[in-house]
Amino acid sequence: MEFGWTPAEEQRYQKTLSAAGTAIPVEAGSRFTRAKWRVLGELGLLGTCVPASDGGQGLGALDTARQYEAAGRGCADTGLLFGAAAHLFACAVPIAAFGTEAVRQRLLPGMCTGELVAANCMTEDGAGSDISRLAATATEVPGGYVLQGTKTFVTNGPVADVYVAYASTDPSAGQWGLTAFVVESGNPGVAAGEPFSKLGMEGCEAGRVTFTDCFVSTDAVLGAPGRGSEIFQHSMGWERACLFALFLGIQDRLIEQCVEHARGRRQFGRRISEFQSVSNRIVDMKLRVEGARLLLYRACWAMDQGEPAVLFAALSKLAASEGALATAIDAVQLLGGRGYLRGYGVEAALRDAMGGTIFSGTSDIQRQLVAMELGL
Amino acid sequence: VETVEELCTLIRTSITWADNEIPLDITPDTELLAAGLLDSLTIRRIVANLADEAGIAIPKSQVVAANFRSPDDLWRLVREVRDASEPAAG
Numbered sequence: 001m002e003f004g005w006t007p008a009e010e011q012r013y014q015k016t017l018s019a020a021g022t023a024i025p026v027e028a029g030s031r032f033t034r035a036k037w038r039v040l041g042e043l044g045l046l047g048t049c050v051p052a053s054d055g056g057q058g059l060g061a062l063d064t065a066r067q068y069e070a071a072g073r074g075c076a077d078t079g080l081l082f083g084a085a086a087h088l089f090a091c092a093v094p095i096a097a098f099g100t101e102a103v104r105q106r107l108l109p110g111m112c113t114g115e116l117v118a119a120n121c122m123t124e125d126g127a128g129s130d131i132s133r134l135a136a137t138a139t140e141v142p143g144g145y146v147l148q149g150t151k152t153f154v155t156n157g158p159v160a161d162v163y164v165a166y167a168s169t170d171p172s173a174g175q176w177g178l179t180a181f182v183v184e185s186g187n188p189g190v191a192a193g194e195p196f197s198k199l200g201m202e203g204c205e206a207g208r209v210t211f212t213d214c215f216v217s218t219d220a221v222l223g224a225p226g227r228g229s230e231i232f233q234h235s236m237g238w239e240r241a242c243l244f245a246l247f248l249g250i251q252d253r254l255i256e257q258c259v260e261h262a263r264g265r266r267q268f269g270r271r272i273s274e275f276q277s278v279s280n281r282i283v284d285m286k287l288r289v290e291g292a293r294l295l296l297y298r299a300c301w302a303m304d305q306g307e308p309a310v311l312f313a314a315l316s317k318l319a320a321s322e323g324a325l326a327t328a329i330d331a332v333q334l335l336g337g338r339g340y341l342r343g344y345g346v347e348a349a350l351r352d353a354m355g356g357t358i359f360s361g362t363s364d365i366q367r368q369l370v371a372m373e374l375g376l
Numbered sequence: 377v378e379t380v381e382e383l384c385t386l387i388r389t390s391i392t393w394a395d396n397e398i399p400l401d402i403t404p405d406t407e408l409l410a411a412g413l414l415d416s417l418t419i420r421r422i423v424a425n426l427a428d429e430a431g432i433a434i435p436k437s438q439v440v441a442a443n444f445r446s447p448d449d450l451w452r453l454v455r456e457v458r459d460a461s462e463p464a465a466g
Contacts, residue, residue: 132415172410175419176441226441229416372420375428 009063013070019043020074028342030077032159032205034114040084041114045071048088049238050096055109061238062300065245072249076345078352079203081246086155086204087111089238091118091164094231095182098223103182107162119160121151121209122232129365131166131232132175136211138167140225144218145169147181147189147211155359158195158205161185164235165211166228178228181220189214200351239360240313241299244320247356248296251289251324254331254349258282261335281334285327292319314361314369321356322363328353377430380404380451386429387447390421404448414444422450432457 005013023039040046049064050056059067071081092111095104095118110116127134136149147167151157163183170177183190193208223231259282262273272278295316302309328350332339339346357363377383384402391413393399400406400413408414414422423439426432432454434443443453 130415130417133412172407173441174409174412174414174444175416176409176444368417372417372424375424 005066009066012063013066016043016045016067016070017074020071024075024077024080026076026345028348029202032080032083032156032203034117036077036080036203037084037117038114040080041112043071045081045084046088046114047092047108047112049242050088050092050108050112054096054104055112056092056096060300061242061303062297065242065296065300067245068242069245069249069252072246073252074249076253076348077203078246078250078349079201081203082201082243082352082355083117083156083204085239085243085246086120087118089243090120090155090235091162093238094164094180094222094235097234098180098227098231099182100219102219107182111162116161117156117159118162118164119154119156119209120235121154121157121163121165123151123153124149125152129362131178131229134166134168134178136165136167137171138169138179138181138216140169141215144216144220145179145181147183147214147216150208150210152208153196153206153359154192154209155204155206157209158192158207160192160209163190163209164222165209166232167211169225173226175229176226178232179225180222180228180231181216182222183211183214183216183220187214187216199354200348201355202348236360237303237309237313240317240366241296241303241309243360244292244317244356245296247320247324247353248289248293250349250353251285251292251327254327254346255282255285255289257346258285258331258334261338278334281330285330288319288323288327292316292323295319310369311373314366314373317360318363318366318370321353324356325350325353377426377432377454380447383451383454384447386425387422387450390425391418402447404451405446407446409441409445419444426454430454433461 024036044057045067047056048059048067052058068085075081092108096108111118122131124135138145138147149167165181165183166178168177169179189212191210195205195207262278262282263271265272295312299309299312299316302312331346332350335346338344377386384404388399388402423434426434434457438453443449
């Protein structure tokens with residue numbers, strides 16, 4: 001058992017923490033820009049776990065998670081960082097692991113630098129948690145496939161250059177009939193819809209993407225026909241473990257804000273930190289984040305060891321996402337009027353945290369996975 | 377699970393039927409995947425129930441379409457797993 005970091009790991013964390021705090025200006029309601037995206041590329045957040053031979057940093061799951069944790073603590077534009085994580089874990093990771101040499105060489109270097117934006121297209125109006133019956137189809141034709149269908153809740157969808165899209169190539173084979181494709185936005189038949197207006201994560205654009213008679217070559221298939229479900233689970237494994245490190249960093253930042261406020265604000269002639277109702281609330285925040293942190297590192301460690309990580313990834317996703325939501329509510333309560341007003345960043349953290357309990361597998365699905373792992 | 381008919385019963389009870397849905401009869405040649413009867417949770421439930429009720433551990437590498445298209449296909453796998461786990465005669 002080793003809880004320490006090497007000097008190189010600690011230096012990397014501090015560097016990202018400091019740079020994320022200064023390089024990305026955060027304004028209330030700020031939206032996605034290519035300039036901010038390229039800064040993420042310079043910080044190494046768009047290719048953290050992509051092999052160095054494909055243009056990335058080549059870090060493992062634990063080191064990658066630690067970089068996202070630093071970014072989440074340093075930068076309050078959670079939507080932008082969430083878009084980066086979705087680009088990395090649900091697009092770059094499967095392209096690096098399952099793409100052909102030609103596709104990897106053409107796309108990954110640009111995806112790592114921030115020249116390209118990628119988006120994962122899985123969810124449909126009728127297929128959220130249950131992906132075994134996708135309506136989108138890909139029909140084999142000479143030289144490739146023709147895609148038909150509409151995807152929704154596509155993170156980065158309205159601004160993406162590259163899509164990783166899932167469609168059924170064999171409707172008679174259930175979950176084994178799905179195939180993953182890489183589709184570039186300039187491809188005829190690809191149309192991205194308008195950005196959704198949503199509760200939080202304003203720095204990230206999300207919307208529908210429609211494929212109409214969209215021809216892609218055989219080279220666009222990730223892995224092999226029928227491996228889509230397996231590839232998607234591979235991406236979700238990375239998302240559930242590493243992406244939610246972002247929410248650890250957010251909780252660290254909220255706790256720092258609450259400690260500073262509780263120590264500085266005086267009511268009834270004393271600092272409000274002297275009221276146990278206030279200090280205990282911060283203690284509970286700390287308890288949540290440290291428990292989630294251990295679970296998340298445990299899940300990432302299992303991934304780096306090549307061990308099954310389903311149980312710990314599900315537990316850590318639950319702990320980090322629900323912890324972030326509970327802590328954001330507590331932070332709004334603790335900061336009172338300042339927590340409720342826009343401009344102090346705390347109300348945005350509350351709105352941003354809600355999404356974390358829904359995407360990458362809802363809390364209900366994570367509990368279902370844990371129950372099954374327990375043999376229930 | 378000693379017969380393919382008992383396996384059909386196990387599959388039928390592993391499927392979550394909607395309140396307004398009459399559970400279908402599952403026969404050895406029912407096209408489980410083509411009929412859309414198996415989602416990912418149901419497949420995990422069938423594998424878990426085979427382990428709990430019959431002590432048959434389906435290897436993860438065998439959880440593939442070819443073994444779940446029909447009860448007959450799964451029955452063939454169950455017998456292979458069972459034969460492989462029994463000590464050789466003599």
